[in-house]
Amino acid sequence: MGAGGTRRRGAALEEAILHAAVAELTASGYAGLTMDKVAARAGTNKNAIYRRWPNRLALGIAAYRQLAITVPPPDTGDLRGDVLELLRQANRHWSSPLGAILRELLSAAGGASQALAQLREQSGDAVAAPWLTILGRAVARGEASPEALHPRVATVAIVLLRNEFVMRGAPTTSDDVLVEIVDEVYLPLVRRRAPTA
Template sequence: MPPERKASKAAAEPDKRSRRRGAELENAILQAAFDEVAEGGYARLTMDGVAQRAGTNKTAIYRRWPNRAALALAAHRQFVAQAATPPDTGELRSDVLALLRGVVARMASSVGGEILRGAMSELHQQPELIRELREILADEPGTMMTILTRAVARGEARPAALTPRVAAVPVVLLRHEYQISGPVLEIPDETVVEIVDQVFLPMVRT
């Protein structure tokens, strides 16, 4: 086929990527954002780079996510985060340790950790991201409140401790450790144990 006929045929057949809609397009964008962070780190993540990699335009991205932090957290939720199911070991201490160790594991994943650290660094500019971070880090009151409710029923915690603010303490402290720890791969397990044994349990026990 002559070159000019090939070109004409190509022009008549628009790029299939341009026809993507809905979940298919969103998944492509999230995958592109995740891959961009994996290759260049959060600091080099840009909407332009994601759009180019996903084969779309920035308008399509901004319609769904208002900034790169929101986009990166959505990618984290899609490819890294797992639903936070409250542990149920039958004992308060082991439940909280299991929950916090799961948070540490998510923080320690190479790309996932990079996204979380980057998003945390932008909270002063986009404070609305704190809710998403809390959900990813299992610090929404519902998860710990479930654990505390069971502990109160077993007589391991006093009823007065059953408040969202008290329930949030363990992961808030863990998140603080993560923010100040620098580029480490994992928060030491002894830090997790200290948060539980030296801070949280004395706060809630009868």
């Protein structure tokens, strides 16, 4: 049918498909992302899609990447404020429709560790950076111990929050829980420790 009259090729068509996939993804989530619907919305057919992406999951991930954004790490002046703000950002993000899509994708990727790698590169490893940033400042201020810069230590708070999402199926996590994570676990852990006897 090609409403535009002229037949699109190459990059133009690819962009149109991706755009349609993004639209479907935001409208119906990954579960509702069907190849037929994407093709229809893009005004093309499934062949054009399968020439570019090997399967539905790959297309879904590609579409998600169009949506993902990164925000600069907060700088409130003290560690507790920074940590809480980072957690709240993450909480908002996971509660948002975008977060729901990400969870769906992670779910669908499941064992396909090939595809999973792409998602981690985007959602996982990028997560560590802001924590190291705010902790670096805290160490400089003497608020945190240098050992806290160990990645596994630095990211404990966000990992606990992620666990909250995974275990409770709840869409959003109460702010009380965030405060609890910060005060009961994270700050005691990263704070300058008294020398072990």
